[in-house]
Amino acid sequence: MGASRVDMKVVLLGKEYGGKTSLVERYLHDRFAGDTPYQNVRNYNATIGAAFGAKKVDIGDKVLTLGVWDTAGSERYEAMSRIYYRGAKAAIVCYDLTDRTSFERARFWVNELMKNEEGCKIYLCGTKKDLVISDKRTREVDYHMTTDYAEEIHAEVHETSSKTGENIFELFTKIAKDFASNPENIKKERDKDKETLDLYEDNKKKFGCCG
Template sequence: MSAMRVDAKVVMLGKESVGKTSLVERYVHHRFLVGPYQNTIGAAFVAKPIQVGEKVITLGIWDTAGSERYEAMSRIYYRGARAAIVCYDLTDSSSFQRARFWVKELQNCEEHCKIYLCGTKNDLIQGDRSLRQIDYHDAQDFAEEIGAQHFETSSKTGNNVDELFQKVAEDYNDTAFQYMTGLCPYLSEIYGK
C-alpha cells in the first residue's frame, strides 16, 4: 500500500533580510548560498514531500518578500495557509518587532493557521554572543503567549532547520484530518480515522 499524500500550505513571513530564503534553500536543497541574495519579489514557491508516519505531507512553501512595500501582496500569499513560519534575525531587534506585526496579522486574518516563531542566524551569535539582540527567554515568552513553537536556526550550519520543518509537518499531520473530519464526517471513513 502506498503512502497517502497530503498537501500543506506553509508561508514564510518576516522582515527583509532575516533569512527566509536561506531557510528554504537549506531545507529544500541542503545548501547555503554565500553572497548577497537578490531580494524576493512577491513570493517564491517550492514544494517538498516529507514522510510522517504512513503519510507523505507535501509542504508547499511560500517564501514571501519581506520589504514593507510588498506587505499587501504578502497578505495574498498567506491566505489559506495552515502554517506560518514567522522569522526574525537574532542580531536585529527591529526584525523581532516586525515578527510581532506578522503574528498579529495572522491572528486577525487566518485563525486556523499555526504559527512557528523562528530566530535566524544562530551561527552569528555562536561566534560572538555580543551580537545577540533578542534575548532567548523574551522570544520564548512571546512564543508561549501566542501558542507558537519557537526555534533558533542557522541556515549556514543547518542547525534546527530540518527540525523546524519536520515539526510543521508533524503538527499538520496531527491536526489537519481532525479539522477536515470535523467539516466532513464521511472523510473519517475514507481515511480510517
C-alpha cells in the same frame, strides 16, 4: 509541482533580509548561498512578491507534500504577502537574532495572522544562530523574551542557522507532524493552492525572478 499535489501550505513571513530565503534554500535544496557574510546583503537578491517550492516529508506511514511560500519582506509588498498567506496552515515568522527591529516586525506579522488566519499555527523562527554562537555580543533578540512571547500567543520558538543547517529540518518536520496529527487536515487542504500558484505565475511574468 502542481497545486493538486500539495497537502499543506506553509508560509514564511518576516523582515527583508531576515533570513527567510536562506532558510527555504537550506530546507528545499540543502544548500547555502556561498560563504559570504549575512550582513553583506548585496550578495542576496530580495524576494519579489513570493517564491514557491515543495517537498515531500515522511511522517510515520504518511507522505505529505509541503508547499512552502517565501514571501517578500519589503513593506511595499505587504499587501501581496497577505494574499500568499491566505489559507496557510502553518506560518514560520522569521526574525534575525542579530537585529532587534526584525523581532518587532515579526510581532506585526503575528498580529496579522491572528486577525486574519485563525486556523494558521505560528512558529517563531530566529535566524542566523551561527553568528550569535561565534560572537555572543551580536545577539540582539533575547531567547527568554521570545519564549515568553511564544507562550502568550500559543506558538513555538526555533532558533536556526541556514549556514550550518541547525534546527531547520527539525522545524519543518515538527510542522508536518503537527499537521498530520489531525487526519482531517490532509483531506481539507489537498487541491486548495491553485489560486495562489496562479497568482505566483502571474507575478513572475510581471516582475521576473521571484526568489
